[in-house]
Amino acid sequence: xxxxxxxxxxxxxxxxxxxxxxxxxxxQLGDWVEAIGEKRFRATQIIKxxxxxxxxxxxxxxxxxxDLRAKLEVLAEVKLPExxxxxxxxxxxxxxxxxxDGGSCxxxxxxxxxxxxxxxxxxxxxxxxxxxxxxxxKQGFNRDLTSAEIIGQLWIAADSFGQFGSKANRRVSNVxxxxxxxxxxxxxxxxxxxxxxxxxxxxxxxxRRVTLSTSGVxxxxxxxxxxxxxxxxxxxxxxxxxxxxxxxPINKKYPLxxxxxxxxxxxxxxxDSKRKVTVEYTLMDQVNDRSAHAxxxxxxxxxxxxxxxxxxxxxxxxxxxxxxxxTALNRFRDxxxxxxxxxxxxxxxxxxxxxxxxxxxxxxxxRTKRQExxxxxxxETQPLNIME
Ligand code: SAH
Ligand code: SF4
Numbered sequence: 199x200x201x202x203x204x205x206x207x208x209x210x211x212x213x214x215x216x217x218x219x220x221x222x223x224x225x226q227l228g229d230w231v232e233a234i235g236e237k238r239f240r241a242t243q244i245i246k247x248x249x250x251x252x253x254x255x256x257x258x259x260x261x262x263x264x265d266l267r268a269k270l271e272v273l274a275e276v277k278l279p280e281x282x283x284x285x286x287x288x289x290x291x292x293x294x295x296x297x298x299d300g301g302s303c304x305x306x307x308x309x310x311x312x313x314x315x316x317x318x319x320x321x322x323x324x325x326x327x328x329x330x331x332x333x334x335x336k337q338g339f340n341r342d343l344t345s346a347e348i349i350g351q352l353w354i355a356a357d358s359f360g361q362f363g364s365k366a367n368r369r370v371s372n373v374x375x376x377x378x379x380x381x382x383x384x385x386x387x388x389x390x391x392x393x394x395x396x397x398x399x400x401x402x403x404x405x406r407r408v409t410l411s412t413s414g415v416x417x418x419x420x421x422x423x424x425x426x427x428x429x430x431x432x433x434x435x436x437x438x439x440x441x442x443x444x445x446x447p448i449n450k451k452y453p454l455x456x457x458x459x460x461x462x463x464x465x466x467x468x469x470d471s472k473r474k475v476t477v478e479y480t481l482m483d484q485v486n487d488r489s490a491h492a493x494x495x496x497x498x499x500x501x502x503x504x505x506x507x508x509x510x511x512x513x514x515x516x517x518x519x520x521x522x523x524x525t526a527l528n529r530f531r532d533x534x535x536x537x538x539x540x541x542x543x544x545x546x547x548x549x550x551x552x553x554x555x556x557x558x559x560x561x562x563x564x565r566t567k568r569q570e571x572x573x574x575x576x577x578e579t580q581p582l583n584i585m586e
Contacts (some may be wrong), residue, residue: 214273216274217275218277218346219276220248220276221344221345221346221350222277222345222390223393223394223397224241224242224245229242229493240262240266242399243262244259244270246400246411247259248353249349249394249397249399249401250362251363252356254272254278255276256271265335277346278350278426279296279304279346279351282294282297287548289548291309291547292427294354294398295305296350300323300340300341302324302340304320304347304351304378305320306351306375307377307548308355308369308375309548313350314371315370315372317370318353318376318377319348319352319373319374319375320377320378320379321342321344321349321381321387322341322342322343322378323337323342323343324378325383327380327383327447329413329435329446329447330445330446330518331435331480331511336516342379342387343379345388345391345394347385348391349390350393351377352394352395352401353400355370359437360537371407372403372407373387373408374409374431375392375410376409376460376523378583380409380413381412382410382414382415383418384414385418385421385422385558389426393426397410405427405429408428408429408474409428409430409435409476410422410429413432413433413446414448414452415448416456420463423464427469428475429476430464430476432477432478433478434447434454434477434479436454436491436495437486437497437498439453439454439493441485444520444580458502462503465503473503474503474505475503475504476506476507476572477504478507479495479507481511482511482522482528483519483520483522483526483546485519486521486565487522487545492534492535495534496537498512505540505541505542507541507542507543507544508544512542512546527543531543554571555584567576
């Protein structure tokens with residue numbers, strides 16, 4: 199690009215909003231730096247500053263020329279979501295309330311384990327899919343999070359654990375997209391953010407340690423394997439369509455057989471043949487916890503390389519469901535184990551700070567009209583990003 203063209207571009211851009219570089223993948227940032235007349239490798243340097251060193255001020259990025267730093271000041275920013283509060287549970291679980299543009303808040307949870315730590319990240323403000331047992335679903339839907347707001351959650355956790363600039367001090371070893379929202383309803387932003395999670399010049403997490411959990415947006419799941427190799431968790435919660443239609447309404451559009459086939463296709467695309475899908479099954483008393491349900495689930499999953507994660511239902515006010523009893527939980531687990539499945543039970547963490555699965559509600563300014571429109575779209579066409 200000629201000097202004059204670059205200057206013109208700079209002038210135009212400075213009149214517009216600054217670009218937030220936080221959520222750009224390496225290739226997107228490469229395109230952006232080229233568009234402002236710089237060499238592509240600058241993108242890697244900037245990514246390292248932001249996501250490895252935790253440095254968001256351009257004037258501190260001292261391997262960039264003074265001129266480039268000045269240009270970045272004019273054209274760009276690294277804008278993080280705002281931490282409203284941070285609570286620690288007696289068991290070490292930490293929960294953040296994070297405010298995003300527009301005033302709504304999302305929640306994020308970190309669950310420490312002996313040799314690792316898992317960060318549970320949100321993908322949307324609320325969720326439009328309205329599963330009957332989920333506090334997030336009951337909050338309604340506001341909007342998709344941007345890729346900056348998604349990767350910003352990992353940045354905030356890394357910063358709070360002092361892990362920037364030091365490989366030895368990595369508390370966040372795993373990320374699960376299991377916070378608020380349905381990640382596949384916000385496909386592009388989630389894929390961009392996950393690419394930064396895996397990127398060696400950013401967080402460098404292993405692809406096996408980043409997990410996307412979905413309730414079954416089949417067309418998007420069919421696309422995921424072309425652009426990502428992260429681990430997959432599927433939220434089933436019922437062994438047949440009649441019951442799943444009640445618990446997970448998107449099942450009416452994409453029934454179990456289609457969902458399971460799509461999950462199988464996803465892992466078959468992975469180069470590493472040992473990958474397994476995690477099947478999530480939230481157990482509610484007298485709803486989906488009977489022996490017959492366990493046996494039916496065993497038959498349903500027989501052709502899917504998987505492990506099963508049983509999640510005792512976590513109550514929230516007005517849910518109308520009760521947690522599974524320990525007797526029913528053990529019986530359910532034993533039936534599936536006897537069928538040869540690897541079955542784990544998710545222990546409830548962060549109970550005292552309402553940080554358990556399905557309890558994340560944040561403060562969602564529900565845009566009911568938008569939610570209705572979103573639902574209508576969902577029924578009419580392929581699920582799409584509705585940001586208009
Ligand atoms: N939308 C995605 C990811 C977020 S929900 C999905 O549905 O998979 C993450 C997990 O928490 C899902 O398996 C979900 O079914 C489960 N969950 C939701 N509400 C719950 C509750 N009240 N108790 C236990 N698990 C719950
Ligand atoms: Fe949305 Fe997942 Fe909650 Fe269902 S369980 S309402 S898909 S966040």
